[in-house]
Amino acid sequence: MNWDPAQFTVDKIIIADDHPMFRDALRQAMSSSHADCQIIEAESSESLRLQLREHHDADLLVLDLNMPGVEGFSALAYVQKKYPDLPIIMISANDKPETIMHAKHFGALGFVSKSASIQEIRRGVNTVLQGDTHFPYQFNEQLYQKLDDTLAETTRQVAELTPQQLKVLGMIKQGLLNKQIAYDLDISEATVKAHVTAIMRKLGVNNRTQAVMKVANIEIH
Amino acid sequence: MNWDPAQFTVDKIIIADDHPMFRDALRQAMSSSHADCQIIEAESSESLRLQLREHHDADLLVLDLNMPGVEGFSALAYVQKKYPDLPIIMISANDKPETIMHAKHFGALGFVSKSASIQEIRRGVNTVLQGDTHFPYQFNEQLYQKLDDTLAETTRQVAELTPQQLKVLGMIKQGLLNKQIAYDLDISEATVKAHVTAIMRKLGVNNRTQAVMKVANIEIH
DNA sequence: GGTCACATAAGACCAAAGTCTAATGGGTCA
DNA sequence: TGACCCATTAGACTTTGGTCTTATGTGACC
Numbered sequence: 397m398n399w400d401p402a403q404f405t406v407d408k409i410i411i412a413d414d415h416p417m418f419r420d421a422l423r424q425a426m427s428s429s430h431a432d433c434q435i436i437e438a439e440s441s442e443s444l445r446l447q448l449r450e451h452h453d454a455d456l457l458v459l460d461l462n463m464p465g466v467e468g469f470s471a472l473a474y475v476q477k478k479y480p481d482l483p484i485i486m487i488s489a490n491d492k493p494e495t496i497m498h499a500k501h502f503g504a505l506g507f508v509s510k511s512a513s514i515q516e517i518r519r520g521v522n523t524v525l526q527g528d529t530h531f532p533y534q535f536n537e538q539l540y541q542k543l544d545d546t547l548a549e550t551t552r553q554v555a556e557l558t559p560q561q562l563k564v565l566g567m568i569k570q571g572l573l574n575k576q577i578a579y580d581l582d583i584s585e586a587t588v589k590a591h592v593t594a595i596m597r598k599l600g601v602n603n604r605t606q607a608v609m610k611v612a613n614i615e616i617h
Numbered sequence: 618m619n620w621d622p623a624q625f626t627v628d629k630i631i632i633a634d635d636h637p638m639f640r641d642a643l644r645q646a647m648s649s650s651h652a653d654c655q656i657i658e659a660e661s662s663e664s665l666r667l668q669l670r671e672h673h674d675a676d677l678l679v680l681d682l683n684m685p686g687v688e689g690f691s692a693l694a695y696v697q698k699k700y701p702d703l704p705i706i707m708i709s710a711n712d713k714p715e716t717i718m719h720a721k722h723f724g725a726l727g728f729v730s731k732s733a734s735i736q737e738i739r740r741g742v743n744t745v746l747q748g749d750t751h752f753p754y755q756f757n758e759q760l761y762q763k764l765d766d767t768l769a770e771t772t773r774q775v776a777e778l779t780p781q782q783l784k785v786l787g788m789i790k791q792g793l794l795n796k797q798i799a800y801d802l803d804i805s806e807a808t809v810k811a812h813v814t815a816i817m818r819k820l821g822v823n824n825r826t827q828a829v830m831k832v833a834n835i836e837i838h
Numbered sequence: 839g840g841t842c843a844c845a846t847a848a849g850a851c852c853a854a855a856g857t858c859t860a861a862t863g864g865g866t867c868a
Numbered sequence: 869t870g871a872c873c874c875a876t877t878a879g880a881c882t883t884t885g886g887t888c889t890t891a892t893g894t895g896a897c898c
Binding site: 573574575589592593596602603604 | 853854855856857858
Binding site: 558559560583584585586587590591603 | 873874875876877878879884
C-alpha cells in the first residue's frame with residue numbers, strides 16, 4: 397500500500413453496529429491509522445439516531461446492515477435522506493451481490509464485507525474518507541440488476557391488483573380451490589374465476605401455479 | 618462476576634470464524650482471562666477440518682455458523698460426529714430461536730449471539746469450558762419446536778420422493794403443464810399424472826398448488 | 839427364482855381450471 | 869349525466885388436473 401494516512405485529517409467517525417466485539421475491533425483498526433480521530437459508537441438504530449443528532453459533523457458513518465430495529469435498508473435510507481452530506485460506508489456479513497447493489501442504490505459510497513481482512517476494511521474506509529467510492533470489484537452490477545428488476549416488476553404487478561383480487565390471490569396461495577374461495581368470500585365461483593383470470597393477466601402468467609410461485613415470497617396484505 | 622478463571626486450566630481453544638476482525642477480538646478477549654492459552658484460528662470449513670486433525674486435543678471449539686463452504690449446520694454436524702468429545706460453542710450473528718434450537722439439537726453445548734457483549738461471550742465460553750451448557754435463557758424451545766417440526770417434516774417428505782418425482786416436482790414449480798412436462802421428459806402424460814399423484818400423496822397435499830407452496834423455499838436437486 | 843422399488847403407460851371417468859361473452863349494479867370523478 | 873373502475877354473475881365451452889384400475893419392463897437384492 398503506497399498510501400499515506402497523513403494526507404488528510406479525520407476528526408470523527410461514527411460506527412453503527414450491534415456487535416460490540418466488531419465495534420471494538422474496528423475502533424482499534426481505525427485508531428491505529430488515525431490516532432487523533434474521535435470514534436462514536438452506536439449499537440442500535442435508535443442510538444444511531446441520537447448520535448447523529450449530536451455528531452452530524454462526522455466525517456464518515458460506518459453502518460452495519462443487520463442492526464436490530466431496522467428492516468434491511470431503512471436505516472441507510474433514513475440517514476441518507478436526513479444527512480445527505482454524510483458519507484456512508486456499509487459493512488455487512490451478508491455480501492451477496494443483491495445486498496451490495498442495494499447499498500449502492502440507497503446511496504452508500506462504499507461496501508465492505510465483514511469477511512474481509514482488517515487491511516481491506518481499513519482500505520475501504522480510507523477510500524471513502526478521501527471522497528472516492530469503494531465496492532468489491534468482483535461483482536457485476538448488470539448481472540444482478542436484472543434479477544432485481546424482475547422482483548421490482550412483480551411488486552409493481554401485485555400493486556395493480558384490486559383489494560378483492562389480493563384476497564383471492566392470498567387464498568390461492570393457501571392451495572384453496574375456486575369453490576372453497578367462493579364459499580369463504582360468500583361470492584359465486586364464476587366471480588372467483590373472473591378474479592383469477594384478472595390476477596393471472598396482471599401477473600403475466602398462464603395458470604395459478606405460476607402465479608403462486610411468482611408471489612411465493614411476497615407478503616399478501 | 619464471582620467466578621475465578623484460575624479454577625481450571627485451558628490449554629487450547631479453536632476459533633472458527635470467517636471474520637478476521639471477530640477472530641482478533643475474540644482472541645484478545647480470551648487471552649485476557651486465560652493468559653497461557655493457545656488459540657488456533659480457522660477461517661473456513663476447509664481450514665477447520667485441517668486444524669482439527671492437528672489439534673483434536675483442544676478444550677473447546679468456538680464455531681461460527683455462517684462460514685463459507687458449509688451449508689448451515691453441516692460443519693457442526695461434521696465436527697460433532699468426527700470428534701464427539703470436543704465441546705462446541707456456537708457463535709452467530711443470526712440469533713433467531715430456530716437457529717439456537719438447531720445448534721442445540723446438533724450437539725452444541727452452548728450458543729451466544731454476536732450481538733452479545735464481550736463479557737457475555739466470555740461467560741458463555743467459560744461456562745462451556747467448565748463442562749456446563751450455556752444457551753440464552755429468553756428462548757422458549759417448545760414454541761419453536763413446532764415451527765421447526767413442520768419444516769423438518771417437509772424435508773423428510775421431499776426426501777422420500779424418487780429421482781424422477783423430484784424432477785417432475787421441479788417442473789411443476791416452474792408452472793409447467795403436465796403435457797409440457799411429458800414432452801420435456803419424453804414420457805407420456807399418463808406417466809406424468811402418475812408421478813404427480815404420487816408426489817401429492819407423499820407430500821400430503823391435494824393439488825399441485827399446495828405442493829408448490831409447500832416446497833416453494835426448498836431447493837429441488 | 840422371487841421379491842421389491844421404480845418408471846412406464848392406457849383408458850375411463852369426474853372434478854377443477856380457465857376463457858369468452860354478455861350483463862347488472864355501485865361508486866367516484868369531472 | 870356520462871365515463872370509468874370495480875365487483876358481481878350466468879352460461880357455454882374447452883382444457884387441464886387428478887383418481888383408479890390394470891399392466892409391462894427393468895434392475896437391484898437375497
